[in-house]
Amino acid sequence: MADAGGGGDGMGGQLPMWRGLFDWSMRHSDGTLPTAPVDPEKMKWLQDAMTHYTVDIPNKMKGIRGRLEECADVLAPGKDLPLLLGAPPGHDGGASAAPAPPAPPAEGSAAAAPTPEEAERLLDELLEIVENLDFARDYNKMGGLPVLLRLAQATHAGVRGRALEVIGASTQNLLPAQQEVLDAGGLDRAIAALGDADQGVVAKALLCVGSVVRGHPAALVVFRRAGGLQRLHKLTHASDARVRRKAVGLVHHVLQAAGAEDGPLAVELGVHQTLAGLVELTGDDEHDDWGLLRMALEALFALVKVPEVRGAVLGLPGLKGRVEAVHDHIKGLDGEDREAAREEAVLCQLLLRAMERAAQA
Secondary structure, eight states, rough: OOOOOSTTTOOGGGGHHHHHHHHHHHHHHSSSSOOOOOHHHHHHHHHHHHHTTTTOOHHHHHHHHHHHHHHHHHHHOOOOOOOOOOOTTTOOSSSSSOOOOOOOOOTTTTTTOOOOOHHHHHHHHHHHHHHHHHHHHHHHHHHHHHHHHTTTOOOOOHHHHHHHHHHHHHHHTTTHHHHHHTTTTHHHHHHHHGGGGSHHHHHHHHHHHHHHTOOHHHHHHHHHHHHHHHHHHTTTSSSSHHHHHHHHHHHHHHHHHHHHHHHHHHHHHHHHHHHHHOOOOOOOOTOHHHHHHHHHHHHHHHHTTTHHHHHHHOTTTTHOOOHHHHHHHHHHOOHHHHHTTTHHHHHHHHHHHHHHHHHOO
């Protein structure tokens, strides 16, 4: 997630566009030349830019939230949370405490009841906004979480997935927002969504869980107690490639962040065997996933650091041969490609040295 930076005004990511507007203005109004006709495409760019940067984003977020609440009443009836965490009085991100104005309806649908398509469109708009860290803070301060948690249980998969994605985006790298999700039972809800019948929803749930637990030890405890690692291990064998990759990525993070606590269970579940199976390269650029390989190597090395399970990991049948094969493949790459794979090569070396020490002990 990009942090707009500096002063919380959300302008950091907008500077390139403003510089472009300034340059365009100077070229067309320096007074040295007669006014020339403006290219229609350039004029459209200027109008779009000015429209985009004069939108009242906080008010727009309030409008979207208000309309999403109406959507939730229709698409997720009876899904009110036991605990709905609204914004404390006087802490609505700078907006008034009045009821949120409804978001402008799609053209031609002013009197229409909320639909899944409208909810998806609004969630997409909201996602684009909260990817800015400052706007994510504002949305959380105005009490935007409860409606997202309701929509995460909507009857339509597209709505469920998008709601989980917005929760993840508005939570990532924001400890107060992570804690709010935790307090509202949102992490439990996201973990439950890992068993959703729709693989697209599962992929978004993995993103949401990862955003809440990263850098948050208390969330990792909740994740552990809810059987999170067991669910992740199952998903590393999912038929959907996106889900498999995201699941391995989250296993990798959990073991790096809390290997001492989760390592024994990981080995009991056979996670180390699954990771070992990912240590391979075929030489086919379309087939090989270097990111997946790196995560598997890092997760294995995190387990090796746990004394209780080190022997079980290093003694896996075939692991040494797999690591050696990957290491040899990297050594045979051309200079530029070999440099790009330096991190993977180092991890292979560390694992091979650990195996040598274990054999000599």
